[in-house]
Each structure stands twice: as C-alpha cells, then as structure tokens.
Amino acid sequence: xxxxxxxxxxxxxxxxxxxxxxxxxxxxxxxxxxxxxxxxxxxxxxxxxxxxxxxxxxxxxxxxxxxxxxxxxxxxxxxxxxxxxxxxxxxxxxxxxxxxxxxxxxxxxxxxxxxxxxxxxxxxxxxxxxxxxxxxxxxxxxxxxxxxxxxxxxxxxxxxxxxxxxxxxxxxxxxxxxxxxxxxxxxxxxxxxxxxxxxxxxxxxxxxxxxxxxxxxxxxxxxxxxxxxxxxxxxxxxxxxxxxxxxxxxxxxxxxxxxxxxxxxxxxxxxxxxxxxx
Amino acid sequence: xxxxxxxxxxxxxxxxxxxxxxxxxxxxxxxxxxxxxxxxxxxxxxxxxxxxxxxxxxxxxxxxxxxxxxxxxxxxxxxxxxxxxxxxxxxxxxxxxxxxxxxxxxxxxxxxxxxxxxxxxxxxxxxxxxxxxxxxxxxxxxxxxxxxxxxxxxxxxxxxxxxxxxxxxxxxxxxxxxxxxxxxxxxxxxxxxxxxxxxxxxxxxxxxxxxxxxxxxxxxxxxxxxxxxxxxxxxxxxxxxxxxxxxxxxxxxxxxxxxxxxxxxxxxxxxxxxxxxxxxxxxxxxxxxxxxxxxxxxxxxxxxxxxxxxxxxxxxxxx
Amino acid sequence: xxxxxxxxxxxxxxxxxxxxxxxxxxxxxxxxxxxxxxxxxxxxxxxxxxxxxxxxxxxxxxxxxxxxxxxxxxxxxxxxxxxxxxxxxxxxxxxxxxxxxxxxxxxxxxxxxxxxxxxxxxxxxxxxxxxxxxxxxxxxxxxxxxxxxxxxxxxxxxxxxxxxxxxxxxxxxxxxxxxxxxxxxxxxxxxxxxxxxxxxxxxxxxxxxxxxxxxxxxxxxxxxxxxxxxxxxxxxxxxxxxxxxxxxxx
Numbered sequence: 001x002x003x004x005x006x007x008x009x010x011x012x013x014x015x016x017x018x019x020x021x022x023x024x025x026x027x028x029x030x031x032x033x034x035x036x037x038x039x040x041x042x043x044x045x046x047x048x049x050x051x052x053x054x055x056x057x058x059x060x061x062x063x064x065x066x067x068x069x070x071x072x073x074x075x076x077x078x079x080x081x082x083x084x085x086x087x088x089x090x091x092x093x094x095x096x097x098x099x100x101x102x103x104x105x106x107x108x109x110x111x112x113x114x115x116x117x118x119x120x121x122x123x124x125x126x127x128x129x130x131x132x133x134x135x136x137x138x139x140x141x142x143x144x145x146x147x148x149x150x151x152x153x154x155x156x157x158x159x160x161x162x163x164x165x166x167x168x169x170x171x172x173x174x175x176x177x178x179x180x181x182x183x184x185x186x187x188x189x190x191x192x193x194x195x196x197x198x199x200x201x202x203x204x205x206x207x208x209x210x211x212x213x214x215x216x217x218x219x220x221x222x223x224x225x226x227x228x229x230x231x232x233x234x235x236x237x238x239x240x241x242x243x244x245x246x247x248x249x250x251x252x253x254x255x256x257x258x259x260x261x262x263x264x265x266x267x268x269x270x271x272x273x274x275x276x277x278x
Numbered sequence: 279x280x281x282x283x284x285x286x287x288x289x290x291x292x293x294x295x296x297x298x299x300x301x302x303x304x305x306x307x308x309x310x311x312x313x314x315x316x317x318x319x320x321x322x323x324x325x326x327x328x329x330x331x332x333x334x335x336x337x338x339x340x341x342x343x344x345x346x347x348x349x350x351x352x353x354x355x356x357x358x359x360x361x362x363x364x365x366x367x368x369x370x371x372x373x374x375x376x377x378x379x380x381x382x383x384x385x386x387x388x389x390x391x392x393x394x395x396x397x398x399x400x401x402x403x404x405x406x407x408x409x410x411x412x413x414x415x416x417x418x419x420x421x422x423x424x425x426x427x428x429x430x431x432x433x434x435x436x437x438x439x440x441x442x443x444x445x446x447x448x449x450x451x452x453x454x455x456x457x458x459x460x461x462x463x464x465x466x467x468x469x470x471x472x473x474x475x476x477x478x479x480x481x482x483x484x485x486x487x488x489x490x491x492x493x494x495x496x497x498x499x500x501x502x503x504x505x506x507x508x509x510x511x512x513x514x515x516x517x518x519x520x521x522x523x524x525x526x527x528x529x530x531x532x533x534x535x536x537x538x539x540x541x542x543x544x545x546x547x548x549x550x551x552x553x554x555x556x557x558x559x560x561x562x563x564x565x566x567x568x569x570x571x572x573x574x575x576x577x578x579x580x581x582x583x584x585x586x587x588x589x590x591x592x593x594x595x596x597x
Numbered sequence: 598x599x600x601x602x603x604x605x606x607x608x609x610x611x612x613x614x615x616x617x618x619x620x621x622x623x624x625x626x627x628x629x630x631x632x633x634x635x636x637x638x639x640x641x642x643x644x645x646x647x648x649x650x651x652x653x654x655x656x657x658x659x660x661x662x663x664x665x666x667x668x669x670x671x672x673x674x675x676x677x678x679x680x681x682x683x684x685x686x687x688x689x690x691x692x693x694x695x696x697x698x699x700x701x702x703x704x705x706x707x708x709x710x711x712x713x714x715x716x717x718x719x720x721x722x723x724x725x726x727x728x729x730x731x732x733x734x735x736x737x738x739x740x741x742x743x744x745x746x747x748x749x750x751x752x753x754x755x756x757x758x759x760x761x762x763x764x765x766x767x768x769x770x771x772x773x774x775x776x777x778x779x780x781x782x783x784x785x786x787x788x789x790x791x792x793x794x795x796x797x798x799x800x801x802x803x804x805x806x807x808x809x810x811x812x813x814x815x816x817x818x819x820x821x822x823x824x825x826x827x828x829x830x831x832x833x834x835x836x837x838x839x840x841x842x843x844x845x846x847x
Contacts, residue, residue, distance in 0.1 A: 076572065083572035084455050085302040085320055105382035109455045113323065351694065480715055484707055488694045490657060494764065496683035496711040536698060543703055 033139060034094035034116075040082045040101040043122055045070050046260040048096075051135055052145045059090035061101070066258065084109065098122045098259075122259040123203075124185035125155065132261070151264035158267055160191035166215060167194075168222040169204055171233045174212055176205045182259035183251075187221065190270065213240045219273065223257055224250035249273065282539065290553070293561050297332075298325040300564035302571040327461035331453065332560040332577075334461070335517055336527055338468035340555020341475055341548050342510045343528025344535075348482040348544055349506060350416040356529035357514045360401060360419030360507075362394050364426035366518040367448055369393030371433050381448065387519050394515035397422060402507055406500045411489055415503065448522030451578020453563055471513055472552050478506075479545040524559070524578045526585025531555040533592040558584075605630035606798055607654065607768070611663030614649040618661055622646040626663050629827035631815065633668075636794045638809040639802040641819030641842055647802040648691060650819065651770050654800065655686040683711045687764035691772040693757045697746035701737065701756055704745060708763035724763075731759045734789055736782075751777040758786065762793060769799045775808075787812050806839060806846070818842055 038059035039045040045064040048054050054069060059076040076086040080101045087095065087110070095110055097103075099121040107117045120131035132148050165187055167177040177184045178196065180203045188194060195215055196205070222233045230250050237248040251270075256263045298321060299305065309317025339357055346355035358364075369389035373379040379386045404410055404418050456464070481502050484492050489499040517524075532551045541547040559577070562584060566575040608630050615621035623646065631637055639647045653660030656674035664673030667685060674682070687708075695704065705728070706713075709720055720728065732738055735755045740748055748756065754777045761769060775783045787808050790799050794814075803809060809816060809830070816833040818826040819842075826838045833839070839846065 078573050081573065083302050083574055085324065086572040088320060088324075089303045089316055091316065102380065103382065104380055105454050108382075109457075112457055113319075348696070351696075477715055480707075480710055483696070483699070483703070484710055486694065486696050486699075487707070488690060490652065490655070490688055490690060491693075493679045493682050494655070494686050494688045494766065495707065496680050498679040542700055 034092075036090065036092045037094045037096060038076060038082075038087050038090055038092040039064070039096045040076075040080070041096075041098040041122070042066070042070075042079070043259040044096055044098050044101075044120065045073070046258060046262065047122070047128065047132065048135070050145065050147045050261045051132055051140070052143070053135060053139060056139075058092060059087060066260075066262070082106065087115075088113070094118065096120070123180045123182060125182065125189050125264070126185070128182070128259055128261065128264075129155075147261055147265070151261040154264050154267045155189070158190060159271070161273055162191055162193075163219050163273060164193040164195050164217040165219045165221055166196075166212065166217050168220060168233070171222065171229075171236050174207050174209060176207050178203050178205045182263070183221075183256060186256070186263055190267075190273065192219075192273075209240065216241075217246055219247045219249055221249050221251050223253040225253050286538075290557055293557050294329075297560050297564040298329050300568035301325060302567060302574070323458065324455055327456045327458045328453065328563065329560055330458075330461040330465050331456050332563045333556040334465040334468035335453075335521065335524070336531075336559025337552035337556035338471050338513060339517065339524065339527040339559070340531035340551040341472050342514060343555075344532040344544070344548050344551040345475055345482065345506060345510055346528070347532055349485060349503065350412050351486060352416060353533060354529070355416065356525070357510070358518075358523055358525075358528070359416065359423070360511065361397060361423030361426050362511050362514045363518045363523045364423050364430055365393045365397040366390040366515050367523075368426050368430050368433070370448065370519075371430060375433060382454075390519045391515055394511070394518075397426070398508065398511045398515070401511070402504045405503050405507060410500060410503075412485065412503070447576055448518075449578075450576030451522045451524035451581070452574075452576045453521050467513075471509065472548065474509060476545055476548050479543070479548055482506075482544050522576075522578065524581055526581045526589065527555050527559055530585045530589045530592065531558055533596070534588065537592055537595050606633040606668050607631040608666045608668075609654075609663075610666060612650075612653060612660060612665065613662045614646055614653045614659050615661050616649075616659065621661055622649060623823045625823060627824045627827075629817065629824070631798065631800070633798055634794050634796070635798055635814040636790055636812060637798070637800045637815040637817065638813040639800065639817045639819065640804070640806065640809060641825075642821065645819040645821055647819060648772055650817070651772055651800065651802055652688075654768075655682060655688055655770060683764075683766065685767045687761045687766040687769050689757055689761040689769075689771045689774055691776070693753070695745050695753075695757075697744065699745050700741075701743055701745060701748070702741045704756055705732075705737075705741075705760050705763060708760045712765065724765075728763060731762060731789070734785060735759050751779065751782070754778060755782070762789065767797055769793065769797060771799065771801045773802055773804070775803065775805060783808070806843075810834060 035056060036058045037048070037053075037056045039048060039057055040061055042061065042064040045054075045057060045060045046066045048057055049067050049070060054067075057070070057073055060070060060073045061077050061079055061082055062075055063079045064070045064073065074090060076090060077083040082101070082103075084106060092115060095107070095115055095117045097107065097117060097119045099119070102119055107119075110117060120134070121127045122131060129152070136144055136148070167183055167187055169175045169177050176196070179194075179201055184194065195217055220237055222230075224230045233250070234248055237246065238244075240246075251257075252266075255266045255269070301320070303316070303320060305317035305321055306315075309315040310321045312318055342357040343355065346357065346359060347353055349355075350359075367390070369392060370381055370386050372393075373383075373386040373389040374381065377385065379389075400422070401415070401419060405415050410418075481497060484495045484497050485499060485502060487495075492499045492502075531554050532547065535541060535547055535550040535554055539550050541550055559581065562580040563577050566577045566580045569575055569580075610628055611626035612628075613621045613623055613626050615623075639650055641647050649659040654665055654674070656665065656677055660675055664675060666673055670681075674685075706718075709724065712724075713720070732741070735758070737752075737755055737759060740752060740756070745753055745756070754774070758771070758774050761771065775786055778786065783805070790801065791812055793799050801813075810833075813830050815828065816826065816830050816838070817824070818833070818838050825842055826833060826836065
C-alpha cells in the first residue's frame with residue numbers, strides 16, 4: 001500500500017472508525033456483537049461470505065450475485081443506491097460500505113437512528129487484505145477462514161514477472177483501469193509496470209485511441225465477457241498495433257472483475273503472463 | 279373565487295394526508311400509534327420530517343420564483359436563473375475532485391456556500407452600478423450561469439466514475455432524510471423568508487414601473503434590488519446545498535397561481551405560490567418514492583415530468 | 598434671455614445632457630430657471646433632448662455635467678437620495694412599464710407608497726378627496742377593478758397620469774402625457790394641469806403647440822442645435838420662437 005493511498009483513504013476511514021467502531025466496540029460489541037448486517041456493495045457481500053461472515057448479512061443491494069447464497073438475501077436498493085427505508089426494514093445493527101458505495105448523508109442519518117457503519121476501501125489488493133484482517137479480528141478472532149489463508153499464500157508466493165500493461169475496462173470508447181482500481185493493483189502486484197503517467201489518478205480513465213496507439217506495452221488486458229466482445233476487442237488490438245508486438249490477453253471477467261478474495265484464488269491461471277519474457 | 283378556493287383546499291388536505299403513506303416500505307395504519315413497530319419509526323422519524331421539508335422547500339422555491347418574476351418582469355425567471363445553483367455545484371464538485379470530499383460532508387457544504395457567496399457578491403456589485411437595471415441584471419446573471427455551468431461540465435467530463443454516486447444526482451435534485459428538529463428548523467426559515475417577502479411585496483410592484491418612477495416613490499432601486507438579491511440568493515444557495523437543483527417548482531407554480539386564482543396583488547400571489555409550491559413538491563416527492571420501490575427517483579426528475587406539461591398548459595391559457 | 602425671478606424653484610446650472618460623455622446633446626451648457634407654481638412646457642423636434650432634459654431635472658444620469666438645484670436644498674439633484682427625490686418629484690415616462698395583470702386601483706395605490714409604507718391601506722380624508730376628484734375628472738371609475746391589460750392604451754395612459762398626479766410632490770414631470778389620448782380628453786387633462794399648478798409646479802414635454810400657447814406659463818424650446826429659448830410664454834409668442842424651431846408650421 002502506497003503512502004498516498006493511506007493518506008487519501010485515511011480521513012474518511014478514520015472518521016468512520018473513530019466515531020463508530022472505537023467507542024462502540026469498546027462498549028457494545030464486547031458484550032453483544034452486531035448480528036444483522038447490511039452490505040451496500042456486492043463485492044463487500046462476497047468478501048463477507050468468503051470470511052465466513054455471510055450468515056450475518058440480512059440485506060444487500062442489487063447485483064450481489066456471488067456467491068449463490070447471496071442471491072437469496074433481501075435487496076435494499078439498486079447498485080450503489082441503497083434505500084434508507086429498505087435498510088431499516090431489515091432491522092440491522094451494522095451497515096457496511098466500501099469506497100464506491102459510501103454516502104456520508106445516509107451514513108450520518110443511520111447513525112442518528114442508532115445504527116453504526118463501517119467503511120472499507122476495496123480499491124487494491126492490500127486494502128482487501130486489510131479489510132479482511134480487520135473484519136476477522138473484530139468478529140471472528142482466532143478463526144481465520146481457509147479461503148483467506150489460501151489467498152494470502154497465493155499472493156505471498158506469487159511469481160513476479162516483468163511486463164508492462166494497459167488494462168482495458170472498455171474498448172469502445174477506450175476506458176482504462178486506473179490506479180485506484182483493484183484489477184490495476186492486482187496486475188501491478190504481479191510485477192506489471194503500468195505505463196500510465198504518474199499524475200493520472202482517477203479510477204476509470206477515458207483515453208484517446210491515439211494515446212493507446214503511441215504506447216508500447218507488452219500486454220493489453222481486457223475483460224472477457226463473451227465471445228463476441230472478445231473478438232471485437234482483439235480486432236481493435238490489431239488495429240492499434242498492426243505489427244503484433246503487444247500481446248492481447250482476455251481476462252475472465254467473472255473471476256477477476258471483483259474486489260474480493262476470488263481473483264486471488266485464481267492467480268495461477270495468470271501464470272502464462274510474461275512466460276516468454278522472464 | 280370562493281368555490282375555487284374550497285375545492286383547492288380540499289385537494290390540498292387530501293394530498294397532505296396521502297403523502298406520508300407513500301414510500302418504499304408499506305406501513306399499516308395502526309403502526310403509527312404503536313411505537314414498537316418499524317412502521318412507526320419510518321412514519322414519524324423519516325416521512326413526517328420529509329413532508330415538513332418538502333413543504334418548506336417547495337414553498338420557499340415558489341415564492342422566490344414569484345419574486346424574481348416580479349423583479350425581473352420576466353415570466354421565465356426561476357430561482358436558479360442567476361446562476362447560484364451552478365456556483366454551489368461548482369464548489370461541491372471542486373471539493374469532490376480536488377479534496378476527495380464526497381457530497382454531504384461539511385467541507386463540501388462550505389465550498390459550495392463560499393462559491394455561491396462570491397457570485398452573490400459579484401451580482402450585488404453589478405446591481406449597484408449605474409449600468410444596472412432589472413433587465414440587465416437578469417442578463418448578467420444568465421451570463422454568469424453559462425460561464426459557471428461550462429466550468430462545471432469541464433470538471434465533470436473527466437471525472438467519470440465517482441460522479442455517478444455523488445455529484446450527478448444533484449443536477450436532478452434529491453431530498454435528504456432529515457431529522458425532525460432539522461426539518462422544523464427548515465420550515466421555520468422558509469416561513470420567515472415568506473414573511474419578509476410578503477412584507478416588502480409592494481417594493482416589487484414599485485420596481486416594476488422602472489427605476490426612474492421607483493425613485494420618485496422613495497425607493498432606491500439598486501439598494502432594494504440588492505436586498506432582495508441577498509436574501510433570495512442566500513436561501514437558494516442553502517437549498518441547493520441540501521438538495522441540488524429542483525426544477526420547475528419556482529417557474530411553474532407562480533404561473534399556475536396567476537391562472538387558477540387570479541390574485542389581486544403581488545402580496546397575495548406570494549402567499550398562494552408558497553402554498554401551491556409546498557403541495558406540489560410534497561406530492562412530487564411522494565411519487566418519487568412510491569413509483570418504483572425501492573428505487574427513489576430524484577425529486578427533480580418528477581417535478582420536471584409534471585412541471586413541463588403544466589408549464590405548456592399555462593402558456594396556452596395565458597395567451 | 599429670460600427674467601431672473603427671485604423665488605425660482607428650480608435652477609439649472611451649466612447643464613449638459615446626453616447618454617454618454619462622448620456624445621452630449623448640447624455643446625454649450627445650459628442655464629435657466631423655473632419658478633414655482635408654473636406650468637412649463639418643453640418643446641422641440643424629436644431627438645432634441647426633451648426627455649433627457651426632463652429626466653435630468655430629477656437627477657437621472659442623462660445629466661452629464663452641471664447640476665439642477667432646488668430652492669432651499671443642498672447639492673444638485675443628481676446626488677440626492679431616493680427619499681428626498683420622492684418628496685419633490687413625480688415622473689411619468691413616455692412609455693410606462695407595467696405589470697399587465699395588476700389591478701387599476703392597485704396601480705393608483707402605488708402613488709401613496711411613500712406615505713403608506715408597506716402595510717397601511719387607509720389614506721387620509723384629504724388624499725381620498727383628491728383621489729376621488731382625479732378619478733372622476735379622468736373618467737377612470739368603471740376601470741378600477743380591471744386589470745391593466747384589459748384597458749386600451751389611452752385608458753392606461755390616464756391611469757398612469759392620475760397616479761403621477763396623485764403623488765404628493767412639489768414638482769410633476771410628465772413626458773408627453775397626452776400621447777394616446779383623444780382631443781376632448783386632452784382638453785380635460787390640460788385643465789387638470791392648470792388646476793395642479795395652484796399648489797405645485799408642472800413640467801410637461803409635448804408636441805401640442807396650441808395647448809402650450811393657451812395654457813402654459815413658461816416655455817423651454819429645444820432644437821437640434823441646442824437650447825433656443827427659456828422664458829415666459831408671452832416672450833415666446835412675441836419673439837416668434839415657434840417659427841425658429843418648426844419652420845414648416847404657419
């Protein structure tokens with residue numbers, strides 16, 4: 001985790017922590033840990049299930065489809081648009097947010113009604129681990145789930161290759177995964193050298209095709225949703241780099257487009273990256 | 279006139295009674311008396327304050343719309359015509375992009391208000407100069423609005439992701455869930471604003487005759503305009519800070535009042551606009567929450583959907 | 598050029614009028630006086646500056662340099678506060694701006710704004726008497742509860758005129774007050790003016806030279822070259838000023 005990431009997410013997480021977790025955990029949670037949680041983000045829901053905390057989740061937003069058990073949980077709103085009344089009707093005692101779903105006004109209104117919140121930035125591999133460890137420490141101390149152990153091992157033992165990359169979220173118009181996204185940090189963690197300029201800090205970057213053509217990465221990663229879009233993207237690649245110096249790699253969206261522990265469990269499928277260029 | 283008024287009063291009571299029952303979660307009638315149920319909490323802690331807030335906000339927006347339509351002699355004036363909303367939104371977007379302060383945090387609020395105050399200051403300086411007249415002031419405000427909006431769009435165009443959750447919904451106008459105390463405070467402030475406008479309503483009539491005639495009636499046009507500007511712009515900036523831009527309430531409601539009630543004077547028109555605006559917004563808010571639960575439409579979308587056709591209707595009836 | 602009367606109400610000193618400093622209407626500054634209780638006419642061809650002069654009298658920015666001074670008051674009118682201006686001047690513009698949906702009686706009521714303030718609606722018996730007199734004289738009775746947009750332009754002009762006369766000011770400035778009115782109404786109106794000057798001074802711009810010669814006490818004549826004459830109406834007649842400004846009239 002870079003220092004700049006810390007300072008950026010610190011104020012908000014600090015405020016959330018200081019005002020909700022600390023006093024409450026000292027008083028209430030020592031006696032009665034929260035049992036009914038509402039998660040406002042699908043990836044957070046998935047993470048909770050992976051940490052064996054899924055049975056506590058009584059409400060989540062639309063598109064919380066992983067794991068399959070999450071599909072049966074009561075919906076409290078559209079993606080990143082939770083509805084206050086729907087949340088309340090779950091009678092929760094804790095609401096969880098990540099950096100994309102966080103809404104300060106909704107959080108303070110819930111707090112004024114006696115419902116505390118916890119916020120976790122899930123924008124990098126390190127932050128997912130940090131969130132996992134914090135959650136385990138708070139709510140299941142001493143009972144680290146296998147999934148987390150496996151993910152940690154996979155990550156610690158990962159082979160660092162040497163490649164440079166552009167990670168494409170969308171081909172037309174071209175939109176690139178930026179520095180504050182999970183996939184980006186995953187690829188960087190594998191030894192990838194992003195060729196994005198240092199000052200470009202937004203999550204999703206709309207870039208011009210000219211810029212893409214002027215770059216010369218070893219790999220272009222794109223999210224593979226279906227055969228048709230994969231084919232279209234490969235054609236785009238050929239158009240951008242006709243002399244084939246760039247390897248166009250499709251990444252399974254279902255395995256890797258989520259900021260939970262899932263991508264880390266499939267790290268071995270990415271072994272082929274940089275195979276020719278050790 | 280009396281018959282019209284009593285039908286209107288009847289409809290008003292119906293609307294006021296119906297709105298708190300509209301929303302994402304169904305509530306049983308008995309729940310509102312039983313403090314143990316969830317329905318009780320939702321009704322009294324969420325929906326009643328929301329009703330008070332929409333009454334206050336709708337009323338104050340409509341009366342400010344009436345004031346501007348009188349001051350600027352232009353039936354197309356709405357509370358945002360001077361660019362105050364763009365100024366607030368610009369401040370909020372700068373706070374979000376530059377300092378990572380999401381919409382709703384205190385720093386974001388401060389940025390928005392500071393930006394609005396700067397614009398108010400510039401408007402008042404222009405209004406005090408010898409060049410100013412009511413017509414020129416509105417043109418100046420519209421020019422400021424264009425500049426600020428273009429800056430706003432410039433900043434938003436390269437912030438694609440986070441905009442969806444935070445700033446973008448302000449363009450559509452949304453209403454926060456307030457606590458009962460805050461809602462009552464809002465209602466108090468809006469009634470105070472209404473009272474002030476009603477007291478000084480004759481000044482608007484006098485200014486309508488033109489600056490020269492106004493001077494012979496003992497009114498200093500620049501100073502009077504500035505006082506109105508300051509009061510109304512501050513209130514508009516506050517409402518935008520809390521709920522974004524809610525279109526059509528300030529534009530359509532005064533026109534509707536003129537057609538439906540034919541008020542005798544600006545003073546009466548102000549009172550009627552407040553009432554009709556309050557009802558209009560609370561109804562729109564109820565619809566926005568009940569249309570497609572649990573999704574809550576931004577209230578500005580509903581007011582525009584209803585307000586657009588209503589506005590065309592008023593144009594047709596006026597001619 | 599004109600007699601200097603000791604009890605002059607208005608003193609115009611070195612006045613230059615126009616819209617911008619670069620385009621003044623008169624090259625050489627004007628100096629003349631207007632005594633109390635007189636009916637004064639400002640005449641001249643279009644574009645000679647009649648309206649600008651009238652407005653300069655009440656201190657509007659059309660007075661570029663020089664000043665208009667009133668008896669027993671300090672400073673030029675240009676620098677007065679609105680409170681002071683309202684005690685001395687009432688003004689009828691050539692084309693009135695108005696709210697079409699306003700009721701006639703409310704438009705007339707505006708005249709009492711300085712005395713009534715924001716809330717009171719009851720006028721003093723004296724003011725009520727005056728109000729009723731003027732309404733009767735101008736025939737506005739049937740229109741009182743109508744909206745301004747329902748009146749013809751002539752009827753509206755009468756409304757604005759009556760409102761201006763109702764204001765309690767020492768000087769009444771009227772810009773082409775008989776503009777939209779038919780001839781017999783014009784007679785009545787000029788009669789009203791003669792009645793007014795018993796207690797105030799009335800300054801009128803007009804094209805109606807016949808009425809000027811019959812009713813007015815003083816004439817200020819402008820031409821495209823500047824101020825041609827400012828003096829009593831008898832001097833005006835004897836010096837044949839009319840021919841000088843309007844050569845085509847017999």
